[in-house]
Structures are given as structure tokens and as C-alpha cells.
Amino acid sequence: MGKGAETRERLLSIAEAAILAKGFGATSIDELIAEAEITKSGFFYHFKDKTELARALVRRYLEQDEILLDNLFKRARELNEDPLHAFLIGLKLFAEMMADLPEGHPGCLVATICYQERLFDKDIHDLTRNGTLAWRKRFIELLNEISETYPPNDDVDMVEVADFISTIVEGGIIMSKALREPEKLAGQILLFRSYIKLLFNPRMF
Amino acid sequence: MGKGAETRERLLSIAEAAILAKGFGATSIDELIAEAEITKSGFFYHFKDKTELARALVRRYLEQDEILLDNLFKRARELNEDPLHAFLIGLKLFAEMMADLPEGHPGCLVATICYQERLFDKDIHDLTRNGTLAWRKRFIELLNEISETYPPNDDVDMVEVADFISTIVEGGIIMSKALREPEKLAGQILLFRSYIKLLFNPRMF
DNA sequence: CAAGTACAGTACCGTCGGTACAGTTTAATC
DNA sequence: GATTAAACTGTACCGACGGTACTGTACTTG
Numbered sequence: 496m497g498k499g500a501e502t503r504e505r506l507l508s509i510a511e512a513a514i515l516a517k518g519f520g521a522t523s524i525d526e527l528i529a530e531a532e533i534t535k536s537g538f539f540y541h542f543k544d545k546t547e548l549a550r551a552l553v554r555r556y557l558e559q560d561e562i563l564l565d566n567l568f569k570r571a572r573e574l575n576e577d578p579l580h581a582f583l584i585g586l587k588l589f590a591e592m593m594a595d596l597p598e599g600h601p602g603c604l605v606a607t608i609c610y611q612e613r614l615f616d617k618d619i620h621d622l623t624r625n626g627t628l629a630w631r632k633r634f635i636e637l638l639n640e641i642s643e644t645y646p647p648n649d650d651v652d653m654v655e656v657a658d659f660i661s662t663i664v665e666g667g668i669i670m671s672k673a674l675r676e677p678e679k680l681a682g683q684i685l686l687f688r689s690y691i692k693l694l695f696n697p698r699m700f
Numbered sequence: 701m702g703k704g705a706e707t708r709e710r711l712l713s714i715a716e717a718a719i720l721a722k723g724f725g726a727t728s729i730d731e732l733i734a735e736a737e738i739t740k741s742g743f744f745y746h747f748k749d750k751t752e753l754a755r756a757l758v759r760r761y762l763e764q765d766e767i768l769l770d771n772l773f774k775r776a777r778e779l780n781e782d783p784l785h786a787f788l789i790g791l792k793l794f795a796e797m798m799a800d801l802p803e804g805h806p807g808c809l810v811a812t813i814c815y816q817e818r819l820f821d822k823d824i825h826d827l828t829r830n831g832t833l834a835w836r837k838r839f840i841e842l843l844n845e846i847s848e849t850y851p852p853n854d855d856v857d858m859v860e861v862a863d864f865i866s867t868i869v870e871g872g873i874i875m876s877k878a879l880r881e882p883e884k885l886a887g888q889i890l891l892f893r894s895y896i897k898l899l900f901n902p903r904m905f
Numbered sequence: 906c907a908a909g910t911a912c913a914g915t916a917c918c919g920t921c922g923g924t925a926c927a928g929t930t931t932a933a934t935c
Numbered sequence: 936g937a938t939t940a941a942a943c944t945g946t947a948c949c950g951a952c953g954g955t956a957c958t959g960t961a962c963t964t965g
Contacts, residue, residue, distance in 0.1 A: 502810025502911080520814040521725020523952055535954090537912050544954075569777060574800040607815050620880075627878040649894045655887045658875055662888045663864075670863055672814035673832040675825075682860045683867045684757035689854045693898040703931085704942060728921055740923090742943050750922070908963105913960075921952080929944070935937090 503541045503551075506531050511552055515602035518551065519611050549608075549619055556604040557626040564633060567592070578640040579695055583688060586660075590684040592668075599677030600668045630661045645695035646654045656694070708746045711736050715863075716757055720807035724754065724816050725766060754813075754824055761809040762831040772797070783845040784900055788893060791865075795889040798872075804874045804882030835866045850900035861899070868892045 571585030634657035776790030
């Protein structure tokens with residue numbers, strides 16, 4: 496990574512932390528450049544305005560997220576080739592990863608942007624929407640594979656179940672923050688795991 | 701309601717909508733007074749600063765929320781005196797209420813504040829935390845009553861299950877916004893209902 | 906050594922949160 | 936009918952911030 500790309504990455508990391516803690520509108524460029532130890536000109540060299548910073552931030556966030564989830568569920572599949580058990584293992588790994596964050600989850604950029612919709616243009620909203628649809632696609636594929644072997648015990652739409660995990664992670668982050676209980680997120684992910692167990696349990700009824 | 705209280709309420713409603721759409725830091729007092737058609741002096745007559753506006757906003761939000769949930773689950777109990785079935789009816793009523801919001805849920809103030817933590821003092825964070833704990837208390841009581849008659853089919857902590865509904869509502873609001881699918885929230889609440897059905901179903905195993 | 910990269914420096918504009926304080930309208934109270 | 940408090944309006948001002956514009960320069964690379 497060249498010198499320019501390094502400064503850019505540093506700016507993105509500082510901005511992400513600040514925006515997740517204070518919101519986009521309340522995050523000043525002045526504070527970002529103070530922490531990054533560059534000047535305003537330096538900032539505007541990398542991003543032509545605040546909107547472009549936001550765009551770059553979301554893109555980076557979704558890419559990193561994709562890689563993380565890819566690795567996690569690939570590892571889970573290597574530990575057990577049955578799709579249901581692999582998914583349950585993946586969820587446990589995910590919960591453990593969330594539990595290991597000492598200060599709790601720092602927050603999801605998608606959520607921040609949704610809760611400040613008026614500040615962003617269609618471009619950014621399309622990015623977050625496509626990111627969310629990518630989560631849906633990932634989990635639908637896993638769930639469809641599971642339901643081929645294990646018929647579900649309740650008549651539920653698999654798209655809803657696929658979105659359920661995203662809902663619970665987003666909600667769990669908020670509950671962790673609101674309650675000041677960092678472990679809450681992991682606990683809620685494990686409850687989703689409990690639901691999956693009950694939904695696909697072959698010994699039911 | 702006197703003239704003063706009326707203006708105050710109008711200000712609070714305008715501020716709530718603006719803050720849920722743009723965030724606290726990005727909401728200017730100037731835009732609030734423009735929409736309320738009063739002057740800056742008028743604003744500072746009612747609230748000594750922006751922080752006091754936030755405090756009043758959260759208090760009002762949690763009070764209204766409490767009343768809404770009280771009525772909803774009281775009505776559900778009147779329709780069926782079995783605690784499990786009453787709860788399932790309550791969840792259906794809740795989902796229907798959320799589905800009836802034409803533009804989707806406008807957002808939860810607790811979530812907004814959690815995602816802009818650095819902007820608020822301990823006072824406000826205590827308010828949101830106590831609000832969340834009130835949700836927990838409400839649902840723990842309902843769940844404990846259910847589990848006396850219906851032993852749960854999985855070994856889960858009832859506190860986690862009580863928080864699960866709050867998690868799903870908070871997450872469902874974000875998913876609705878991110879996907880631009882207002883119905884998503886109701887669908888996710890109904891999935892929680894599906895979980896409750898599976899968890900307490902007496903015909904299991 | 907020329908050229909681009911990666912910034913620094915300086916100056917300026919309009920907006921915003923907040924303060925201060927004097928003046929005015931309206932409705933209830935004595 | 937005068938008094939008084941509530942509910943504002945009007946005006947002026949401050950420092951911080953987002954953003955623009957343009958010039959200058961150290962460092963690196965071909």
C-alpha cells in the first residue's frame with residue numbers, strides 16, 4: 496500500500512469510528528483531520544466532499560463484511576459437511592466472534608445510514624440496499640440446502656428466515672448498546688440458533 | 701392543553717421526525733423553528749438547549765410506547781385468557797399495527813440515540829436503558845406465565861427470549877429501511893411469533 | 906530533471922448552536 | 936380595569952463548522 500492509500504485508509508478508519516459513535520452529521524471534518532494529523536487540503540485531496548467519504552466508507556465496510564462471513568461459514572462447512580450442522584456451527588462461531596469484542600460491537604454502518612436517510616443520496620442508499628440483499632442471498636442459499644434434507648416444522652417463508660439473522664444482528668447491536676451489555680448481541684445470535692434448531696429438528700411432532 | 705404546551709408538543713413532534721430522518725447532530729434548531737413557525741427565542745423559551753429537547757423527546761417517546769404496548773397486550777388477553785394464545789394474538793396485533801404504517805415505521809428514538817452515543821450525556825443514556833429494561837420486564841412477566849403451563853422445548857434463558865422481541869423490532873425497523881420494504885418489520889415480528897409457537901408447542905418431541 | 910503524487914498553507918463564505926436581552930401580545934387574576 | 940405572568944418576537948452577536956478556491960511545496964518515480 497502506497498503512502499496515499501495508507502493515509503486514505505487511516506482517514507476511513509477514523510471516520511468510521513467517529514460516525515458510528517456520533518452520527519454522520521455530527522462528525523466534523525476538522526476532528527477527522529486532527530486525529531489523522533493532516534490538513535483540510537489533505538482531506539479534500541482524497542475525498543472531494545463528505546458524501547464521497549461516506550460512499551467509500553460503505554463500500555469498504557460491505558467488502559470487509561463479505562470476506563468475514565465467507566470465511567466464517569466456509570470454516571464451519573469444513574468442520575461438518577451436513578448443511579444444518581455446519582450452519583449451527585457457523586452461528587456459534589459468529590456468536591463467539593461477537594462475544595470476543597471487548598467493548599462490544601462498534602455498530603453497523605448500514606444501520607447508521609438508515610437512521611440518517613435524509614443525509615445521503617440514492618447512490619449510497621442503493622449500496623446499503625444491495626449489501627442487505629447480499630446477506631439475504633447468502634443465507635437463502637444455506638437455508639434452501641438445509642430444508643432439502645430437513646423439512647421445516649413451521650410454514651415460514653425462507654426469505655423471511657434469511658432476513659431474520661440480519662434483523663437479529665442489527666437489533667442485537669442496538670440492544671447491546673442500549674443496555675450496556677456487550678454480551679447481549681452474542682446471546683441473541685444464539686437464540687436465532689435455537690430457532691433454527693427448533694425449525695429444522697427432524698424429531699418434531 | 702394550554703397554548704404553551706401545544707407549541708411545545710408541536711416542537712417535539714417536528715423534532716422527533718427530523719431527528720429520526722437525519723440524526724440529532726444534523727438536525728438544526730433553525731429548521732425546527734421554521735417548520736413550527738416560531739422564532740429562535742420561542743424555541744429557547746421551551747427548551748434551554750438542544751440537550752433538554754432530546755431529554756423531553758425520549759421521555760415522551762417512552763411514555764407513549766408504554767401506553768401503546770399496555771393497551772395492545774391487554775386487548776390480546778381479553779380475547780383469550782390462555783397466556784400463550786393471548787401472547788400469540790398480541791404479537792399478531794402488533795405485526796398488523798406495524799404493517800398498517802403506510803410509510804413504514806418512522807424509527808425508534810432509542811436506536812437513534814444508541815447510534816449517536818457520544819452526542820448525549822449519562823442522563824439520556826439512563827433514560828433509554830431504563831426504557832429497554834421496561835420492555836424486558838414486560839415480556840419476562842408474560843413469558844414466565846406461559847412457561848408455567850407450557851414447558852419450553854429448548855433450554856433457553858427467558859431473559860434472552862424477552863429481549864429477543866425488542867431485538868427483532870429494532871432490527872426489523874432497520875431492515876425495512878435498508879431494503880425499502882415497509883412490510884419487512886411485520887414479517888419479522890411474525891417470525892418471532894413462529895419461534896414462540898415452536899418453543900412452547902406442547903406436542904413437541 | 907521533469908512530472909505527477911501527496912499533501913500544507915491561507916483566505917474566505919454561509920450556516921448553525923448558543924447567548925443576551927429588550928420588547929410585545931395574550932389570557933387569567935385580583 | 937389594572938396587574939401580572941406566560942408565551943412569545945426581534946435584534947444583535949459569537950465561535951465553530953462544512954465547504955470552496957487557489958497557491959505552494961516536499962517526495963517519489965520514470
